[in-house]
Amino acid sequence: DAGVTQSPTHLIKTRGQQVTLRCSPKSGHDTVSWYQQALGQGPQFIFQYYEEEERQRGNFPDRFSGHQFPNYSSELNVNALLLGDSALYLCASSLWSNYGYTFGSGTRLTVV
Amino acid sequence: EDQVTQSPEALRLQEGESSSLNCSYTVSGLRGLFWYRQDPGKGPEFLFTLYSAGEEKEKERLKATLTKKESFLHITAPKPEDSATYLCAVQYNAGGTSYGKLTFGQGTILTVHP
Numbered sequence A: 001d002a003g004v005t006q007s008p009t010h011l012i013k014t015r016g017q018q019v020t021l022r023c024s025p026k027s028g029h030d031t032v033s034w035y036q037q038a039l040g041q042g043p044q045f046i047f048q049y050y051e052e053e054e055r056q057r058g059n060f061p062d063r064f065s066g067h068q069f070p071n072y073s074s075e076l077n078v079n080a081l082l083l084g085d086s087a088l089y090l091c092a093s094s095l096w097s098n099y100g101y102t103f104g105s106g107t108r109l110t111v112v
Numbered sequence B: 001e002d003q004v005t006q007s008p009e010a011l012r013l014q015e016g017e018s019s020s021l022n023c024s025y026t027v028s029g030l031r032g033l034f035w036y037r038q039d040p041g042k043g044p045e046f047l048f049t050l051y052s053a054g055e056e057k058e059k060e061r062l063k064a065t066l067t068k069k070e071s072f073l074h075i076t077a078p079k080p081e082d083s084a085t086y087l088c089a090v091q092y093n094a095g096g097t098s099y100g101k102l103t104f105g106q107g108t109i110l111t112v113h114p
Helices: none
Strands: A005-007 A010-013 A019-024 A031-037 A044-050 A053-057 A064-068 A074-078 A087-094 A107-111 B004-007 B010-014 B019-025 B030-038 B045-050 B056-059 B062-066 B070-075 B084-092 B108-113
Touching: A005 A087, A010 A019, A019 A087, A019 A107, A031 A074, A044 A064, A074 A087, B004 B084, B010 B019, B019 B030, B019 B084, B030 B062, B030 B070, B045 B056, B045 B062, B070 B084
Parallel strands: A010 A107, B010 B108
Antiparallel strands: A005 A019, A019 A074, A031 A044, A031 A087, A044 A053, A064 A074, A087 A107, B004 B019, B019 B070, B030 B045, B030 B084, B056 B062, B062 B070, B084 B108
16 A cells, blocks of 8 residues: 655755655545645645645745646645755645545755 | 644653653644654654544553643653654644644654663
8 A cells, every 4th residue: 555655755956946846645545735844843834735726825935836636646846946945845645524644755855 | 823832842761761742732623633753854654643632542652642732642661663753733723724734843852762
């Protein structure tokens, strides 16, 4: 039973560039949420997608955008990267009607 | 401001030395409180969900409890493999604007020495 799969695992980008991170949810799940975790901090909610629409958004600028595809997979896009965007980006999947969230192992993004 | 606070920030125990981690929250309309374990460089691993005050759940050496303002994660006779960061998160419904997202505390780093 495949859990949540994220790619790539590690990424190094230059300030000002754009990046796309990918997530495949756990089999049977239809909702995907994205979180940013800075070193030594708890994860911070970015946004949540269900039925290919953004349903809820945290306190992140418009540089952060996302997409959900018909197969429930999702992408997180970040434009105009800043040094402060360096973090572990986590994808969590769930059923819309259920509380249980399963997290992936994350993508470590380093902006230099 | 809705907030989740975990204490202590770090805890060092000897193998077999039982202790507790605390998670206090100030949100209203709690729908669930979650405990996760996170190993370095990995994503959070689900441990427990608690829904209402008075509820308790156990798994091996871990026991989670919930009151109206806080939750405790009790660790009985810990082993070195219990070393990890333990995260607490809440899900709450505030006029429909917060439903769905998890609000996390900053975590407690637990180190168990043999």
